[in-house]
Amino acid sequence: MSSYILFLLLGLGSGAVYAMLALGLVLKHRAAGVVDFGHGAVAMFIAYVYLGLRADGTLQFPWIVIPHELTLRSSGLATIPAMVVALVYAAILGVVMYWTIYRPLRHATPLTRVCASVGTMLALQAIAVLNYGTTAKSTPTILPSSPLKIGDITIPSDRLWLAGIVILLAAALGAVYRYTRFGLATRASAENERGAALVGLSATRIALGNWVLATLLAGLAGILIAPISTVDPTSYTLFIVPALGCALIARFTSFGVAAAAGLALGMLQSEITKLLSVWSWLPEQGLPQAIPFLFIVVAMTMLSRGVGARGGTVELQNPSLGRPSRPYATTLLCFVAGIVILMALHGSLRTAFIASLVWIVLSLSLTVLTGYVGQVSLAQMSFAGLSGFVLSHLTAGAGLPFILALPLASLAAVPLGLLIGLPALRLRGVNLAVVTLAAAFALDALVFNSTWFGGGLAGRAIPTPKLFGWDLGIAKGDTYPRVIFGVVVLLFTCGAGLLVARLRTAPAGRMMIAVRSNERAAAAAGIDVARTKLLAFGLSAFIAGLGGTLFAYQQQNISPPSFAVFTSLSLLAVTYVAGVGRIAGAVVAGIMLSSTGLFVTAADKWFGVGEYQALVAGVALTLTAIKQPDGIAASPPPPLVALGKKLSGVWAGRRNGDTAPPAATPVGGVVER
Amino acid sequence: MPDAPLLELDGLDAGYAGTPVVRDLHVTVSPGEVVALLGPNGAGKTTTMTTVAGLLDPIGGTVRFGGEDVGGVPAHLLARRGIALVPEGRALFFGLTVREHLTLAKGKGRALARDELLELLPELQKCLDRKAGVLSGGEQQMLAVGRALVSRPRLLLVDEMSLGLAPVIVERLLPILRRVATDLGAGVLFVEQHVALALEVADRAYVLNHGRLVLDGPASDLRDRPDLLRSSYLGDGAAPAAA
Numbered sequence: 001m002s003s004y005i006l007f008l009l010l011g012l013g014s015g016a017v018y019a020m021l022a023l024g025l026v027l028k029h030r031a032a033g034v035v036d037f038g039h040g041a042v043a044m045f046i047a048y049v050y051l052g053l054r055a056d057g058t059l060q061f062p063w064i065v066i067p068h069e070l071t072l073r074s075s076g077l078a079t080i081p082a083m084v085v086a087l088v089y090a091a092i093l094g095v096v097m098y099w100t101i102y103r104p105l106r107h108a109t110p111l112t113r114v115c116a117s118v119g120t121m122l123a124l125q126a127i128a129v130l131n132y133g134t135t136a137k138s139t140p141t142i143l144p145s146s147p148l149k150i151g152d153i154t155i156p157s158d159r160l161w162l163a164g165i166v167i168l169l170a171a172a173l174g175a176v177y178r179y180t181r182f183g184l185a186t187r188a189s190a191e192n193e194r195g196a197a198l199v200g201l202s203a204t205r206i207a208l209g210n211w212v213l214a215t216l217l218a219g220l221a222g223i224l225i226a227p228i229s230t231v232d233p234t235s236y237t238l239f240i241v242p243a244l245g246c247a248l249i250a251r252f253t254s255f256g257v258a259a260a261a262g263l264a265l266g267m268l269q270s271e272i273t274k275l276l277s278v279w280s281w282l283p284e285q286g287l288p289q290a291i292p293f294l295f296i297v298v299a300m301t302m303l304s305r306g307v308g309a310r311g312g313t314v315e316l317q318n319p320s321l322g323r324p325s326r327p328y329a330t331t332l333l334c335f336v337a338g339i340v341i342l343m344a345l346h347g348s349l350r351t352a353f354i355a356s357l358v359w360i361v362l363s364l365s366l367t368v369l370t371g372y373v374g375q376v377s378l379a380q381m382s383f384a385g386l387s388g389f390v391l392s393h394l395t396a397g398a399g400l401p402f403i404l405a406l407p408l409a410s411l412a413a414v415p416l417g418l419l420i421g422l423p424a425l426r427l428r429g430v431n432l433a434v435v436t437l438a439a440a441f442a443l444d445a446l447v448f449n450s451t452w453f454g455g456g457l458a459g460r461a462i463p464t465p466k467l468f469g470w471d472l473g474i475a476k477g478d479t480y481p482r483v484i485f486g487v488v489v490l491l492f493t494c495g496a497g498l499l500v501a502r503l504r505t506a507p508a509g510r511m512m513i514a515v516r517s518n519e520r521a522a523a524a525a526g527i528d529v530a531r532t533k534l535l536a537f538g539l540s541a542f543i544a545g546l547g548g549t550l551f552a553y554q555q556q557n558i559s560p561p562s563f564a565v566f567t568s569l570s571l572l573a574v575t576y577v578a579g580v581g582r583i584a585g586a587v588v589a590g591i592m593l594s595s596t597g598l599f600v601t602a603a604d605k606w607f608g609v610g611e612y613q614a615l616v617a618g619v620a621l622t623l624t625a626i627k628q629p630d631g632i633a634a635s636p637p638p639p640l641v642a643l644g645k646k647l648s649g650v651w652a653g654r655r656n657g658d659t660a661p662p663a664a665t666p667v668g669g670v671v672e673r
Numbered sequence: 674m675p676d677a678p679l680l681e682l683d684g685l686d687a688g689y690a691g692t693p694v695v696r697d698l699h700v701t702v703s704p705g706e707v708v709a710l711l712g713p714n715g716a717g718k719t720t721t722m723t724t725v726a727g728l729l730d731p732i733g734g735t736v737r738f739g740g741e742d743v744g745g746v747p748a749h750l751l752a753r754r755g756i757a758l759v760p761e762g763r764a765l766f767f768g769l770t771v772r773e774h775l776t777l778a779k780g781k782g783r784a785l786a787r788d789e790l791l792e793l794l795p796e797l798q799k800c801l802d803r804k805a806g807v808l809s810g811g812e813q814q815m816l817a818v819g820r821a822l823v824s825r826p827r828l829l830l831v832d833e834m835s836l837g838l839a840p841v842i843v844e845r846l847l848p849i850l851r852r853v854a855t856d857l858g859a860g861v862l863f864v865e866q867h868v869a870l871a872l873e874v875a876d877r878a879y880v881l882n883h884g885r886l887v888l889d890g891p892a893s894d895l896r897d898r899p900d901l902l903r904s905s906y907l908g909d910g911a912a913p914a915a916a
Contacts, residue, residue, distance in 0.1 A: 184773055188774075192767075196749070197727075200778075200780055201749055202749045
């Protein structure tokens with residue numbers, strides 16, 4: 001019995017970190033309406049700053065190349081001064097980040113802010129990798145960690161200290177928000193900035209104050225956990241996932257619930273590790289990671305109410321949508337252009353172009369879901385992954401031919417899409433995003449990482465696609481990549497584009513846009529909101545699944561890391577920045593922005609900037625979110641517009657004699673207004 | 674007018690993104706005076722009100738409050754100096770209770786005691802601990818007025834008090850403006866579509882149309898000249914027919 005309790009108490013350590021990060025997330029959301037995916041990365045960065053001060057007395061700055069170290073003292077600082085300096089640093093970092101990123105975004109849509117925060121997360125992580133490397137570092141203890149005997153169990157006392165600090169912090173924050181004028185003002189200004197100004201409150205200053213407080217909490221969490229779990233760029237950043245789950249359970253409002261959820265989550269994970277050793281029938285892989293998230297998904301779905309009642313304000317500003325005209329002609333044009341590009345490029349650039357085509361299909365799945373129906377999903381790569389692995393089982397396992405296996409495997413994602421779509425019937429906006437993130441995380445840990453299904457580290461092989469004995473594979477002998485494979489991918493990409501373009505103007509598409517604009521109004525107009533949403537999730541999963549199978553054929557061997565949650569996150573971010581309401585947006589996302597796509601590969605090949613790709617992508621993402629929230633494809637560069645007009649003029653002239661060209665703008669993909 | 678004007682709009686141009694909606698507007702409001710701002714839809718009344726409150730920056734001309742030029746001063750600073758706006762759409766905090774609204778708006782210093790406020794707006798008494806989001810439309814409007822009054826403003830701006838409210842409630846609410854002027858000595862500038870009711874309460878009135886001042890004068894005079902009002906609302910073409 002006592003060992004069960006021991007594991008419960010040991011879990012308080014990671015639980016305290018989840019809780020502290022969750023408190024910061026709640027603060028940021030209440031004050032500035034931001035769900036900050038970069039919160040964990042801030043904690044990681046401050047931990048490195050503390051480490052630097054403690055180890056050799058240097059102060060680290062968040063930039064690269066130009067000198068980024070300042071030596072304060074020849075030897076390391078003591079614990080307390082190092083902590084104080086690191087926390088002051090955190091406060092300044094908070095001010096700078098709020099002022100340069102989130103203040104300009106205070107009238108942007110919640111999703112735009114999410115994308116900006118994903119950008120800061122990627123950038124901070126990239127800076128940490130460039131400056132500190134990926135090897136884990138450790139630091140001497142901070143809290144008293146002498147063994148403590150309670151009854152017949154012995155635990156390090158720092159776990160209890162951590163839990164105590166969290167409980168104190170939560171209580172203090174709760175009291176401040178409930179009883180002080182600052183708390184009241186924060187609640188008021190977060191809800192109605194205009195109203196706040198009219199009673200003499202400056203919403204910006206209030207949000208800034210809260211932001212600094214939240215950054216301090218993140219820094220504190222990062223520093224305190226450093227002695228228990230070694231510091232490295234990735235695992236620290238990943239703390240954001242459980243922390244988001246806890247903040248979500250607290251509905252991004254209650255400090256007490258956020259702290260309790262964090263501690264409980266940590267203890268639950270630790271206890272499952274213990275139970276695994278007792279109940280041998282439990283699946284070994286991923287269970288401690290997965291169970292809590294399954295719990296979050298189910299709990300959130302059950303707890304939420306249906307349609308918002310009186311007293312709940314739902315503000316939804318949607319990104320603009322394109323309106324495809326002449327979809328068939330444009331598809332044909334793109335297909336021909338694609339073949340020309342495939343023939344013209346060679347070697348790594350041709351591979352990159354094929355990767356871009358696959359990414360376009362994946363982005364199109366978000367055009368349907370996020371663009372047309374306004375639902376945010378962070379599980380798109382899970383759909384793709386499921387289809388990819390099913391493809392492997394169907395072909396390598398059951399020996400089905402390509403022509404049957406590809407559609408079947410793509411369809412396999414549909415039930416999963418419907419399942420993940422179920423919470424969407426009750427959850428909206430960023431809450432839905434966090435739940436889909438948790439679902440993706442659980443799926444990744446439990447299903448993809450199972451050796452039978454996902455093939456473990458070695459991955460699973462995908463046999464060469466063959467049609468009536470004709471080899472369509474990407475490689476044959478020494479030829480790699482082959483044009484014929486590119487043509488197959490291009491065919492499917494164009495097909496997916498055409499499907500999404502036709503959907504935009506079809507009755508089902510109109511229903512989706514109605515649901516996106518106003519669910520209540522759509523229901524009042526006789527649209528079955530639940531069915532429309534599920535249809536969109538099913539279709540989106542199918543398109544993502546198609547992308548997954550194409551990806552699998554391209555890779556020839558797939559393994560779980562390709563479909564991890566952070567890939568889904570960057571898919572959403574990149575697609576959103578490119579323009580989630582447009583097919584051209586998906587094209588821009590695939591060719592210009594994806595990390596394995598044509599533009600990035602070419603830039604690396606010619607200028608050797610591959611090392612900085614993650615950093616550049618992160619910064620670019622944040623900048624676009626601030627400067628161009630409708631997406632790059634919403635306002636293409638003028639030369640492209642002129643070219644498009646000329647082309648469409650020629651086209652129209654050929655078909656209809658000398659009628660004036662319509663003011664349409666083809667941007668790579670389908671003609672849009 | 675015995676007192677120096679509390680609010681003085683001198684050749685004000687106001688509008689959005691550099692394009693004026695209101696041009697060359699001259700309006701004064703003195704302490705203890707109730708002034709109506711009338712006009713058809715799209716005349717520029719709300720634009721004028723939001724500009725005076727500091728939510729919009731003036732494009733041209735000056736806004737003087739208590740003798741000082743306050744053009745371009747942000748709204749939250751003007752609110753602290755004593756300009757309170759009851760905006761169109763009310764801008765309440767739906768998640769906060771009535772009591773919390775009043776605490777927050779009270780600010781520091783010269784606040785109105787709760788008893789005084791509840792005497793003016795007795796309906797708020799019974800819903801002090803309810804959240805603004807669940808109040809009825811009339812109660813929400815009372816709360817919006819109460820939130821503006823509790824800071825004991827020197828200038829009260831009320832934009833379309835009657836929007837979406839039953840005439841009975843409007844008849845109940847408008848006289849409060851008169852009491853605010855007499856009891857608290859504040860200047861009151863209000864926008865109202867119900868012209869007859871507005872002229873009963875106001876000392877003076879300005880009529881705007883197409884962004885320009887077309888008529889102004891003591892309310893009693895305007896009450897006696899419905900033809901003038903009609904032509905100012907409907908344009909010059911209507912004047913001969915009405916006269």
